[in-house]
Amino acid sequence: MAIKFSQLPKTGSLSANTLIPVVTVGVSSNVLGVATYTVFSDFVTTATSNTVSALQSNISSLQSNAAAQDTSINSLSSSISSQASSISIIQGQITSLQSNAATQDSQISAVQAAVLAGVVNSVLVTGPLSKSGNATYPNISIPVATSSASGYLTSSDWSTFNSKASTSGPTFTGTTTAATLNVTTLNTGNVAPSANNVSNIGSASYQYNTIFARATSAQYADLAELYLADAEYPIGTVLMVGGDAEVTASEFGYRAIGVVSENPSYLMNSGLAGGTKVALKGRVPVKVAGVVRKGQNLVAGKNGCATTSVYHSNEVFAIALASSDDPGEKLVEAVIL
Numbered sequence: 001m002a003i004k005f006s007q008l009p010k011t012g013s014l015s016a017n018t019l020i021p022v023v024t025v026g027v028s029s030n031v032l033g034v035a036t037y038t039v040f041s042d043f044v045t046t047a048t049s050n051t052v053s054a055l056q057s058n059i060s061s062l063q064s065n066a067a068a069q070d071t072s073i074n075s076l077s078s079s080i081s082s083q084a085s086s087i088s089i090i091q092g093q094i095t096s097l098q099s100n101a102a103t104q105d106s107q108i109s110a111v112q113a114a115v116l117a118g119v120v121n122s123v124l125v126t127g128p129l130s131k132s133g134n135a136t137y138p139n140i141s142i143p144v145a146t147s148s149a150s151g152y153l154t155s156s157d158w159s160t161f162n163s164k165a166s167t168s169g170p171t172f173t174g175t176t177t178a179a180t181l182n183v184t185t186l187n188t189g190n191v192a193p194s195a196n197n198v199s200n201i202g203s204a205s206y207q208y209n210t211i212f213a214r215a216t217s218a219q220y221a222d223l224a225e226l227y228l229a230d231a232e233y234p235i236g237t238v239l240m241v242g243g244d245a246e247v248t249a250s251e252f253g254y255r256a257i258g259v260v261s262e263n264p265s266y267l268m269n270s271g272l273a274g275g276t277k278v279a280l281k282g283r284v285p286v287k288v289a290g291v292v293r294k295g296q297n298l299v300a301g302k303n304g305c306a307t308t309s310v311y312h313s314n315e316v317f318a319i320a321l322a323s324s325d326d327p328g329e330k331l332v333e334a335v336i337l
Contacts, residue, residue: 123138125140128143128149128150128151129142130143145157220264221284222279222282222336223264223265223279223282224266224267224268224279225258225268225269225280226269226278227239227245227247227272227275228245228272229245229248229275229276230247233249233276234287235260235261236259237249237260237305238256238259238286238301238306239258239259239260239276239304240255240300249303250300250304250306251300251303252300252301252302253300254300255300256299256315257280258279258317259278259279259286259287259336260276260277261278261279261284262277262285264279264282280336281337282336284333285334286298286318286320286331287329287330287332288307288320288332289302289303289305289307289328290308292324292332293308294320294321295319296308297316298316298317298334299313299316299317300315300317305329308320317337318334320332321333321334
């Protein structure tokens with residue numbers, strides 16, 4: 001809003017209530033009015049104060065912008081210094097590479113000159129090779145082998161070696177307490193241990209894969225197989241299918257599948273971990289409850305014991321090979337059917 005003054009009174013004659021004519025300039029018309037000196041003075045003071053405040057705000061903003069520009073300039077200066085340092089390092093590395101390249105070029109030139117001249121500076125050899133002559137023109141050779149030095153075989157030595165290699169194999173005579181023979185194929189005649197039941201073929205850690213042989217006898221008497229039992233049972237316990245695992249102690253009225261074996265002649269399913277050896281065929285001690293006579297049929301009884309039966313039924317699994325008048329539990333030799 002703009003104010004025009006007309007016919008203002010003299011300054012010395014102004015009082016608080018002195019009327020001052022004013023014209024307010026509008027958009028489409030001018031309005032003539034009057035205002036007291038007090039109102040007019042307050043208006044002028046307020047307008048002047050607002051203008052000064054606006055100027056001070058602009059000055060503060062300019063000062064803040066100038067400080068920000070100073071910070072940016074300082075940051076750019078620091079970056080330029082860092083880049084200059086990196087450039088200096090790279091220049092040093094380039095100079096070092098150029099120096100190394102020059103050194104290698106010199107070495108290559110020296111090697112090429114030596115090759116063209118046919119000159120050898122030194123030769124190192126290790127046995128059975130030997131060296132004679134000087135360093136520039138050495139003589140390299142291999143001597144004949146002796147009992148104390150390595151070397152090449154003469155034709156006569158080769159014939160002797162070849163004739164020994166073509167024989168059927170080494171011959172061992174006499175006895176020894178310990179020996180190790182490492183061969184791929186051993187062709188031999190009879191092999192006999194130094195005493196009965198003291199030597200093994202293979203071991204628990206190093207076993208043979210397949211043995212092609214003819215068995216004429218066995219030390220033990222029964223054919224057994226490994227089964228998972230629900231408990232650890234003593235030798236001679238009669239087992240049937242059931243329990244928490246595969247087999248359990250027999251009960252009367254059930255068909256027994258075998259008896260716990262101590263040393264079977266042949267063990268099937270030997271790879272089963274934690275299995276119980278169950279005799280399926282052959283001669284084994286059987287836990288029997290009650291009096292028994294040789295030749296009597298044995299059927300499954302309670303608590304893993306066998307009991308006698310006068311009947312020839314499918315429940316008969318063994319025949320007693322000995323008699324006993326003991327009315328309690330005991331081991332009796334029997335044959336598993």
